Amino acid sequence: MDVHLNEKEMLQLLEELVNTDSGSLYKEGVDQVGQILMPYFEQLGYKIEIITEEKVGNHLIIRPDCDEEPMVLIVAHMDTVFEKGTAQKRPFMIKDRRAYGPGVIDMKASLVSVIHALTYLKESGSTSYQRVQIILNSDEEIGSQTSRPYIEKESKGKSYALVMEPARRDGSVVTERRGxxxxxxxxxxxxxxxxxxxxxxxxxxxxxxxxxxxxxxxxxxxxxxxxxxxxxxxxxxxxxxxxxxxxxxxxxxxxxxxxxxxxxxxxxxxxxxxxxxxxxxxxxxxxxPPMLKNKQIAELFNIVKKVGSELGMTIKDTKTGGGSDASFTSAMGIPTIDGLGPIGGNAHSEKEYLEINSLTERTILLAKVIERLVKGKHTEQ
Incomplete structure (x- = not known):
């Protein structure tokens, strides 16, 4: 089935998310982001477990409603570094094929990408989305102190972890991070x-x-x-x-x-x-802990690189000093790739932006990587 992503719909959801303040310590706002997202996953047939927190937003553990065990874990966060009122001061805007606004690239564009990648798989007739579990946490920007135990627990038994921090400005994914x-x-x-x-x-x-x-x-x-x-x-x-x-x-x-x-x-x-x-x-x-590019991560990157090549994309990898939840999944021994989100820059600043062209490109990449991992075609060279 020939399925195309609807960029207009993706940007409409992104605008709603960006215009919802969700600083790590603004629990009400982070929970509102969760409320916006949950119906999309429910429509895809996922079950949602809400982990209630007192001081930060609630975490969402999203599981396929089927008999087969999920093999791919996607980790993304709903919180930003911006205080309440920021979205009102500088709401979502588009200029010259770039989107701007608080949290637009770190990582609200990634939240949109996850939903539409899974929707793409379902609508194209692939059942691989049913082997995917998602964790949306609410305190990544302040160290994931309350969500870390859940990330580590849900990592057990998974074959791969895909972490949705934004890609680097040159489109590189992340295979190594400092602790x-x-x-x-x-x-x-x-x-x-x-x-x-x-x-x-x-x-x-x-x-x-x-x-x-x-x-x-x-x-x-x-x-x-x-x-x-x-x-x-x-x-x-x-x-x-x-x-x-x-x-x-x-x-x-x-x-x-x-x-x-x-x-x-x-x-x-x-x-x-x-x-x-x-x-x-x-x-x-x-x-x-540091995320080290071991043999498993290198092999997973080669899969991502190969899938990208088939889509006409040249995918490179890099290491970075910034922290993310990829450190937790990789420390659990799960082959992990980070930076699978769309491309942008200036995260955590007033100039934060998303390259709009990358929104659909990276969503297709994510969908095809999931499909390849589930089908086990990574043995192809």
Whole structure:
């Protein structure tokens, strides 16, 4: 059966999603996105399990309503980095074959792509969509803390994981990601007037400064280790020795061994104070393991590359320092490809955009990859 994607319908759904604020901590908005999406999956014959959350949006586990076990897991997220009210300030718009708006490429275009890829398969007479399970989570942009256990649980028994982060600007998919972690150092000191009795104070800011210098000395960019204290807070007045200071730390690593090593070094560093009389509280961990391009991932990429070639597309792969839920599925030993969403750029900024031509192209690619994986034609060379 000759089936064509309807770009106009896809853009209409995308507009509705983009104009619905769904920042990670705006639960009502994320849940509204879920409510928009659920009927599409129900029409395709999927069963939807709603995982209720208190502080973030509810997660959706979407399973085929048939006897056969799903073999392909698709992971996508409904949350964005933008606060409530952003969509009203700069709603969805199209200019020169690009679509703009909060979350348009990361990753609301991917949500549209998933629905229409599965619809394409069903309407073309392929039953491969019935072997696909989907997880739509609501806290990816803040580390997937509540959804990670479900992603890991549902990964078990799957043959492949397809993660719908956007493709890179040149169309590359992602086969390797650095691991990441977030830590917070909270220093407690003792306040005192810096002019009248400074000797009675214990500066939390001074202690934090010592730790910042030591943390940045851990950088080893040549071997893929990045440590950055990106936000600091502290002090009440310029003439007061600070009783409180806080540092927020981002850590990126290339290997599992480095992740363990960095956790150990940061914990050891914060076990004692440099400024006598101050106390340190350390929270956080290496929350996302690295995604390494092993033999299984390389073989899966070759399938994607071959399918793309058959569609007249040249598909390349790349590695990136950003984090995604692909880290969890790959760490579970599931062959994983990330960046299977449409093409765009400037994610997390006011200039975020989608290349509209890629919306249908990448949706067809996703559908054909699913079909190939389910039919097992990946043995063809």
């Amino acid at each position: 990441s972690g977030r830590f917070t150092i909270e220093v407690h000191g003792k306040a005192a007037h810096s002019g009248i009795e400074p000797e009675k104070g214990r500066s939390a800011i001074e202690e934090l400064a010592h730790k910042i210098v030591k943390l940045h000395e851990l950088n080893d960019h040549e071997h893929g280790i990045s440590v950055n204290v990106g936000i600091i807070e502290g002090g009440d007045a310029v003439n007061t020795i600070s009783a409180m200071a806080i540092g927020h730390i981002d850590v990126r690593v290339a290997t599992l061994e480095q992740a363990e090593e960095m956790e150990h070094k940061i914990e050891e560093m914060c076990a004692s104070s440099d400024v006598m009389g101050t106390e340190i509280e350390l929270t956080g961990d290496m929350s996302r």
